[in-house]
């Protein structure tokens with residue numbers, strides 16, 4: 001059984017074929033899926049999809065790339081979703097200086113606020129970081145001091161040294177399609193060293209389809225390809241990768 005811990009089934013591209021995509025995943029034993037919100041509209045849709053499908057859960061958050069048009073009333077909406085059982089995480093949230101450097105200060109402000117919400121509702125963070133790894137680390141390091149920090153570095157793209165630093169803060173590491181890419185270097189090193197009880201898998205669909213579907217539409221069924229790549233890198237069998245990563249995710253997201 002597989003757990004795709006990061007899927008954007010709330011993306012527009014899935015509007016017309018959502019049920020088929022979910023059925024295809026379930027038939028391939030991708031039994032658990034987190035639908036991850038990133039702005040007010042996709043948070044609402046994630047909530048709706050999770051409420052109407054068994055074993056699909058929602059994450060509610062405000063993505064750093066879209067932070068420009070965000071106000072505190074949107075944060076209040078996120079908080080309202082966090083009061084519901086179908087919402088298992090806060091995010092995706094974090095820092096992204098690659099797509100948007102001008103909003104740095106506002107990104108940091110909203111990241112910190114979402115960390116506070118994560119602690120208040122004891123629901124883990126789903127953290128996005130791009131070209132901002134040191135700032136993200138510094139903020140998370142500060143936030144870890146009270147022992148209440150919990151979350152996952154989603155589609156982790158940093159070095160193995162940085163992975164170890166985030167693991168030290170008590171965070172999980174999630175790997176997706178890039179670990180299967182022909183030119184992958186760092187994700188493969190990271191896949192080797194993350195303790196098996198701290199590893200999650202994801203697709204980040206519709207983005208980042210794994211090899212040999214790179215550049216095409218990604219979907220939750222492909223999380224098996226990610227698991228396969230990790231199994232081969234770690235010289236494990238895929239069933240064990242599936243069992244560990246599913247149990248890790250169920251523990252982090254507090255599913256019974």
Ligand code: NI
Nearest residue numbers: 006036092204
């Ligand atoms: Ni994402």
